Amino acid sequence: MGTAAIELVDVTKTYGHGRRVRAVLAGVSCTIPFGAVTVLLGPSGVGKSTLLRLMAGLEAPSSGVVRYGTGIEPRRDVRLVFQEPNLLPWLTVADNVTLGFRFALNRGRADFGLVAELLDRLGVSELAEVYPETLSGGQAQRVNLARALATRPRLVLLDEPFAALDPVTRRESQRWLRELVAELGLTAVLVTHDLEEALAVGDQLILLGGQPASVVGWWQVAEYAPDELRRALLNGYGMVQGSAASVESFVVGRFR
Numbered sequence: 001m002g003t004a005a006i007e008l009v010d011v012t013k014t015y016g017h018g019r020r021v022r023a024v025l026a027g028v029s030c031t032i033p034f035g036a037v038t039v040l041l042g043p044s045g046v047g048k049s050t051l052l053r054l055m056a057g058l059e060a061p062s063s064g065v066v067r068y069g070t071g072i073e074p075r076r077d078v079r080l081v082f083q084e085p086n087l088l089p090w091l092t093v094a095d096n097v098t099l100g101f102r103f104a105l106n107r108g109r110a111d112f113g114l115v116a117e118l119l120d121r122l123g124v125s126e127l128a129e130v131y132p133e134t135l136s137g138g139q140a141q142r143v144n145l146a147r148a149l150a151t152r153p154r155l156v157l158l159d160e161p162f163a164a165l166d167p168v169t170r171r172e173s174q175r176w177l178r179e180l181v182a183e184l185g186l187t188a189v190l191v192t193h194d195l196e197e198a199l200a201v202g203d204q205l206i207l208l209g210g211q212p213a214s215v216v217g218w219w220q221v222a223e224y225a226p227d228e229l230r231r232a233l234l235n236g237y238g239m240v241q242g243s244a245a246s247v248e249s250f251v252v253g254r255f256r
């Protein structure tokens, strides 16, 4: 586990009971390396958010193991960022961002210098004293990210955080996410069903497919020319639901 922030071994997840039981994930095994952006890619409804909740420790797997890397304690070191910023409307931007400092769990992590740096880095420092209702969607999402990072998590899990943003803001947001991961030495897992976003942000891509879902493809983006990977995935993407194996053999056969 030296270089892995999280490791999943043969994880399954089922919901419901008796005849209404439904398997969402079956035999998912994957490794999230420290210091990189891993993208979980897959069609809508395949189980990406479910996998992210398991990684966050919000839910337990039905079977299999979710193992954390050395020094990672999920409640203290892992933060989830959702598509909806969910800022508290009665607190200013600054108070939203420093909210986590009030919890005993984060004792010793109140670093107002870091907060100032994050707000500055994300281009929202002039908005520190305003209330969330005056923010645009892109600004609110930056504040949300600053809030998630203010308590110095080691791992951020982002569930389609940019899906509601306009294309220009979305591209900017992808850029600052990459910059922050590098500058703060973070590990990130990003859920998306947008292939362009996956290739723009990810160091490693994990493709989920099938019903129940499992890992059907796994690539280091740097190993491939992004255009080749894009073409291969676009060609194979449609097959994910039907025949998981065909996607992997298509890409691996062609580029390895």
Ligand SMILES: Nc1ncnc2c1ncn2[C@@H]1O[C@H](COP(=O)(O)OP(=O)(O)OP(=O)(O)O)[C@@H](O)[C@H]1O
Pocket: 015, 016, 024, 042, 043, 044, 045, 046, 047, 048, 049, 050, 051, 193
């Ligand atoms: N708590 C739950 N109880 C029952 N079924 C659930 C629960 N959570 C998720 N599911 C089911 O698991 C499946 C996968 O859902 P999930 O939200 O993980 O997919 P997703 O890949 O993130 O989808 P999207 O891209 O549309 O957000 C869905 O069919 C959903 O109905």
